Amino acid sequence: MSDERLGFIGLGNMGGRIARCITGAGRELLGYDPRAEAIGEAGATAAASAREVAAQSDVVMLSLPDSRVVEAVMNGVDGVLAGVRAGTVVIDLSTAAPESTRRLHAELAARGAAYLDAGISGGAAAAEKGALTLMVGGEAAALERVAPVLDLFSASVFHCGPTGAGHTVKLLNNFLNAVSLAATAEVMVAARKADLDLSTVLDVINASSGVNFASLNRFPKIIQGDYLKGGLTNSLMLKDVTLYLELLADLGVTSLNSAGPVASFGLARALGYADEISNTVVDAIGDVSGGVRLHTAEHTEEGPRS
Structure with a gap:
């Protein structure tokens, strides 16, 4: 494997970090991103197009916002499918619709290439x-x-099943992430308005049945004013929840719990937090609850963003 050529398409928020792990380990990497400076920041060698990455790589990794962008990068005269060779493995690290994933798998298989969907x-x-x-x-x-x-x-790699299974499991996991983040944000705003000590509230939650990833890993930082910049944005979180709902519609499963995260992250987007980390959903809820901020000594009266 060490002599195989590696390529990476999409060197943004997550892709850039992943690429730096690869180049930091001493591996050469051919990269493509519309933002040229992102290629240098990742330590990669610049390619002129996705097609060039595919043509010159044995393993091609994608980290893109959604299925629409993945399909655009795969198709067209400068796309991956135009340059990919038999024997290439394409690894899609995006969050994408499983049905789109299965279609792209078939397109690559027809060219003798493999496709792994890796949420x-x-x-x-x-x-x-x-x-x-x-x-x-x-x-x-x-x-x-x-x-x-x-x-x-x-650190952990799980083989979830055939093509599409990885992206399916990712959507299931991301929905639970969205629910717990939105619900914990609401609870913490309520705790602030009840004049409770927020550190104590989190200690109680984390020692009790309400414990979740957000209460353990996000809110101990947020109450200190650290929103852990660099993660999934509110717009992308809402996109993931929408993909989850589309998946459930295809499966014939009723979703009784999606209204909360749809409303919460939709509110955040409407109030001007669209491109900020999804942890700022707590500020959106705070905005419509009297201008509350968890990390200030006093409640603010800022009101919603314009």
């Missing part, structure tokens, strides 16, 4: 440390082949 979890902090969790769909042989590459930026 990621752990956020920017885990990406910085090379400690992401990966949930992978696709052929076991392809996963085994690229395991040494995945080890450069992940």
Whole structure:
């Protein structure tokens, strides 16, 4: 595996961090991103197009916002499908619709290439440390082949099943993430308005049945004014919840719990937090609850953002 050529398309918030883990381990990387400076920041060699990355790489990684962008990067005269060679493994680290994933798998298979859908979890902090969790769909042989590459930026890798299974599990996980973040944000705003000590409230929650990832890992920082910049934005969180609802519609499963995160992250987007980390959903809820901020000594009266 060490002599295989590596390529990366999409060197943004998460992709850039993952790429730096790869180049930081001494591996050469051919990169493409519309933002040229992102390629240098990742320590990669610049390619002129996604097609060039595919044509010159044995393993191609994608980290893109959604299925629409993934399909645009895969298709067209300068897309991955135009340059990919037989024997190449394409690893999609995006959060994408499983049905789109299965279509792209078929397109690559027709060209003799493999496609792994590899949802990621752990956020920017885990990406910085090379400690992401990966949930992978696709052929076991392809996963085994690229395991040494995945080890450069992940701590846990789960083979979830055939093509589409990785992105399906990612949507299930992200929905629970969205629910717990939105619900905990609401609770913490209420705790502030009740004049409770927020550190004590978190200690109680984290020792009780309400404990969750947000209460353990996010809010101890947020109440100090550290929003853990660099993670999933409110717009992307809302996109993931929407993809989850589309998945459930395809499966014929009723969603009784989606209204909360749809309303919460939709509110954050409407109030001007669209491109800020999803942890700022607590400020959006605070805005419509009297201008509350968790990390100030006094309640503010700022009101909603314009």
